[in-house]
Amino acid sequence: MLVLQSLVLAAVFWVLANDHHRRAIDHQLTDDCTFFRLTPAEERAEELREKLDRDIHRDRFLALFDRDGRRIAGNVARLPDGAPTRESFVATITPTELPGKHSDDARVMICPLPDGTALLTGADLDDMEAALALVGRSLVLGLLPGLGVAILFGLVAGRRAARQVDAVRQLSERIIKGDLAQRLPVPPSPDSFGLLCAHINTMLDRIQLLVADVRGIGDDIAHQLRTPVTRLRARVERGIRDATDRDAAVAVLEGSLVDIDKLLGIVAALLRIRELEDHARRSRFAPVDLAALVEDAIDLHRPIAEDRGIVLVGATRRVPPVEGDASLLMEAVANLIDNAMKFGPAPGSVTISLTRQGSATLLTVADEGAGVPAAERTMVLQRFYRGRHDQAGVGLGLSLVKAIADLHGFTLRFATAGSAVSIVCGADATQGGHLD
DSSP states (O other), X not given: OHHHHHHHHHHHHHHHHHHHHHHHHHHHHHHHHHHHHHSOHHHHHHHHHHHHHHOTTOOEEEEEEOTTSOEEEESBSSOOTTOOBSSOEEEEEOBSSSTTXXXXXXXXXXEEOTXXXXXXXXXXXHHHHHHHHHHHHHHHXXXXXXXXXXXXXXXXXXXXXXXXXXXXXXXXXXXXXXXXXXXXXXXXXXXXXXHHHHHHHHHHHHHHHHHHHHHHHHHHHHHHHHXXXXXXXXXXXXXXXXXXXXXXXXXXXXXXXXXXXXXXXXXXXXXXXXXXHTTTTGGXXXXXXXXXXXXHHHHHHHHHXXXXXXXXXXXXXXXXXXXXXXXXXXXXXXXXXXXXXXHSOSSEEEEEEEEEETTEEEXXXXXXXXXXXXXXXXXXXXXXXXXXXXXXXXXXXXXXXXXXXXXXXXXXXXXXXXXXXXXXXXXXXXOOOOBO
């Protein structure tokens, strides 16, 4: 592109320079024609001689000819053959006042005068050709270094671009072969390609994390499903072998249904978490009254709590509504209450409160137990992690709560001491840390 641009500019400059010289000569010739048309016939020869005497460079041609083409005055012996009128043209003329020179190339114009005579006016092309030759040499001398620099820059830029593309291609080949740890080099002060490499590396980090999550989830699912499936198989096998009557067979089938329901619960919870992580339900968001939602959750769990000897305490206040999905938020609160009743001491109490902290709303569920140890607070949010194995469950409750909180842009926090777990809604939801 630089070479093409240089050549086009040179061509345009050459055309303009050539055209400028031609227009300057044409203007001069037209002035001569106008002048002699306005000059009386008896004075033309004298005026012509005066103009030639003032031409110290001997580069002008002026001559008067009668109707028959015979020269009356001037420094041109005869009219060129087939000469057009009213426009300039290049012709070979015969000068009469250039010693030793019998012909010369000139741009001339033949102008008919009112009395039937004709005026030949012209300009020698030697100076014009010399000027254009100088312009041509200047353009060549200026173009050669420019073209050299353009070609050198093109080669350097092309090689650099090729190396950059090759780096991405080689990285892609290694990734296709399964090496997800490869990354592109990013310079300390990255240019546009460096920024692209940084974005590609970030994308690869995310892909590697997702692949690791998929592998981990697959392993967890296989591990978690193996035990109930094995137990189900053993139960059915034992029932087939030992059942002697209808009642025994029904008992085996009922036990099998319990295991099947547990398996279906695991699958449903995993699908639920996946749906939430895809943010497929954000279109359903609407203002949600958290105080009414908490009261409904308490009323829903109060019969179960009474059967376990647990008192549900609601400490709510009116807070601004939040944008969200009411059914999902109810599911999150229900999971927190269920965990508190499951892992808190019985008899005891579970407190569900709504408070304000700055511009954020805290929905907190706390039991009277010690809570999750600090070392396990990150792990309990992972799928299938169970801090205590003496309680029923598969370790998906808090994972589901976190997925719901993430979908809404809220934060799940643990208290620095005690068992309180809070969903932080609002402007401070993205800030890290723990509750006091």
